[in-house]
Amino acid sequence: MAEKLFVKIQEKDNVAIALRDLPKGTEILPGVVTRQDIPQAHKIALTDIPKDGEVYRYGVVLGTVIEDTPAGTWINEHSLHLPERPGLDNMAWGTNIVPKDQLPDPPRTTWMGYRNAEGPAGTRNMLGIVTTVQCTAGVLKKAVQRMKQELLPKYPNVDDIVAVTHPYGCGVAINAPNAFLPIRAVRNLIHHPNFGGEIMVVGLGCEKLSYDRVLTPEENIPENVLTLQDWPGHDAMMNALMEMADRKLQKLNKRTREELPLSDLLIGMQCGGSDAFSGVTANPSAGYASDMIVKGGGTVMFSEVTEFRDGVHMLAARCLDQEARDKLAAEVGWYDNYLDEGGVDRDANPTPGNHAGGLSNIVEKAMGSIAKSGTSPIVQVIGPAEKPAKKGLICACTPASDIVCGPSQVASGIGLQVFMTGRGTPYGLEISPVIKVCSRNEMKDHWFDMIDISAGPVATGEKTIAEVGTEIFNMILDVASGVKQPFSDQYGFHNDMCIFNPAPIT
Ligand code: CA
8 A cells, every 4th residue: 555645634625734754756646746845744735726726724714825836835834825814793503513412422431530519520639729819829839848748648538739829819900800810710729629629728918819809708717718927937827837738638538539420520621732733633532532521421621712713603603502602702702802902813823833833824723723622512601710500512712822721721620631732742730630642653752751642543544533532531531530640740740820811910
């Protein structure tokens, strides 16, 4: 059999991506010869495309070519004009609803988690100590080091102690219109399912983000909050933190895992460091796993507004009701204004790494990014760090930046995240385990002990999307159940909680 040299996705496509580096002069189709050296993952014109002619990949227009482009030409970010962004008014909804019986059956229907009084179950049993202002972070981090050494060994049912520090809380315009976004993130982080309802909030004492903004009156009691300015000096302060943590750990140690249905599971999907294979291998495989979880009654969140902006009408078509469509239009419209006010548009998103990986513009990136949502109907659209109220596929309208999307989804309550990458990133989250899926075999060979699953065999035809999707599904359940640890947790590679703050800093 002749070696497979490129991947074409839809019949309509007039470009394909190179499966490996293809030297100039390689015949890829009868009569079509590469006119330059084409790097792996980059696009090749399969037909002659006249100046201003449309370039199709995934069956959609990525843009128009700036000059006459004969078959065999390398097409990259310098070759294309960007199309207009799709409008948000009166988007058709409910026109592409895949019935539940057409979604793939999950091979397992239960997992082992920590049941909570309400909301999704926990995938870990942790003491989460959340700050109301960055001023306390240095003290808290030191205290948590001591807690892990002196207290954690006494409580074998508790997995970890986490200092949840973030940049918000003071020196901010606390009543600015968008301030509700970071405040909601802090409030929902305190109530994360992995913290089991045990509240420990550490403040300084003079900050704008007062306890009553993040806790209910019933929660805002001395047992749950500790104010550093109340304590005379270092030793008293540290002892107070240790004693409070000890009381919380005693309660958390009573929690145990139990067999739970998939309907108690909430997970997130994200991608980063994407390449042109991401939308062919890793993201559709993750989408397959997502469809299995949704079919089993579970909840999956996908995000990254800038990266689905050019396919927003495709998502509207998958909205189950008008309310979801309207919220989608409102959230995406808010984001358009946010970028407009910053003097940029959505095409500011692709990175040098994305370009090197063959992604020419945001349209191409969007089509790949959307694939991780699978095919399920969208039951609810939520804003950044909002908690979902429904079960099924949720569109959470967060920024696409990995380090901001992650904390937003954590605040929304995800028990773990599946992260697809083409170029590679050591990214991880301390509160919710992160499973890393790469798009190419070369990435897995390179970072063999940092990438959990390779979707590369989909590109070479050695495995199907269903096979890799099932592998991802099984790993999701194993990690959620505490049976497996992804590499990011084995090494303790954890990013900071960079919560989204579009409101003014004063
Ligand atoms: Ca991202």
